[in-house]
Amino acid sequence: MPGAFEGETVTRRRLFTGGAMAAGGVATAAFGLPALGFAVGPLFERSVPPSFHDVGPVADFNPQTYVAKVITIDAEVAEAGKATVYVRRFDATRDSDRLKQPYVAISNRCMHLGCPIRYVQASERFICPCHGGVYEFDGKVAGGPPVRPLDRFETKVERGRVKVGPRFSLDSHLHRFKVRDPSNHLDGLWQYIYPSRPTT
């Protein structure tokens, strides 16, 4: 090998160049990797602890129409951490009992891009102000850009009071899925293209 002594497999210059580069790389990785891990850490932690919020006595609700209730999902961000839930009693004549919830609690988060929808009693529809998404009485998409039915919350009754718990998502046949972001399709293969995350 040119520049090397008899029997050497690497020149002194190459060894030291490589060594200096490796030392620099190790030094950079020593602060770079922890910093990166620090930034992406929240991706691997459950960020919303499963908890139930009291939304009022059983007498407040009926099977015919929705009652709007406000729950606090994240108290640290004041108004921004609140969410409206539309609650009504389970109605065996119109609801499938597959979801096994005593109450139907529908999230006001539009499944297009997350704007807040509102329930309009006159048309028995949920309507989004942003891009014209419209949902049926049971939260299924009636029109506009939304990609799946409105999310719901788990419900339970304790000592005569209705409690609203963790959020879950539904495909277009109202099969239950782990919660996804708005804009994520769920039917068929879409559920793998928009995977559920460790944060939920």
Place this chain on the structure above:
Amino acid sequence: MKLLPGPLRRRREEPAPPPREAGDGDLRKGHEQVALEREKEADRQRRREALQEVPIAVAGWIDERTGAGPFLRGFLYRKVPKGTNWFYTLGSATMFAFLSQAVTGVFLAMYYKPTATEAYSSIQHIDEDIFLGQFVRGMHKWGASVMVVLIFLHMGRTFFFGAYKYPRELNWIIGVVLLILTMAMGLTGYLLPFDMRGLWATVVAVNLNSSGPIVGPYLADFLRGGAEFGATTISRFYAIHMLLIPVLIAALIGAHLYLVAKLGTTAPPWLKAEKARELAKEEI
């Protein structure tokens, strides 16, 4: 002084007029006194000249130790093609918009509080209570739009003048990265006033990111710092907005300018068309 070219070089002062000729009154003074006054005058003159040399001496001292002179001569007095016009200033205009954003942003950071509970009230405080607060925040807010508009004009100039072609492709690519970074600045900065518009725009923007296949949902989690919009989101956006992206933009502007200085600018395309017409005439 090597730094400046001939015409700009500082000219030495004309030599001071000789002292007045001795008049009637001066006859009484002794020769010694006259000589003394002349000497004083000459001394003052020397000091004036020495003082005038100070800036040049300082620049020379730095130049000798950094070699800044040849570098700046190459950078600032480079040749430009015939036909260079006002459209060629759009890049500098964009850079000054960025500098204005950087400076006003640094000073806004002195009063702004990046927390969900205090952000909105700290912006109100800046607008209502602080001397020139509304003006400085206004410059930052409107300057953001100005910067985006200027970028697109600069990009259009580059495109329509064909200035992205060989050997300047890499500079076009750097420019596109700068455009994307500027967009990211717009996105992260929009949340910071933490009014309803900023909040919902951010919710929608994060969900737009989530609509990307496979990586989208994780990207949205990264932006929010979790599955739900929370206190982490605003501090995350703040750190990205005022630390991460500005450093990247500044570094890439440096690379962009280096390539402009190294490769030079292009002549406007119509000059080539005129040349072609002249050639065609000659051939006929």
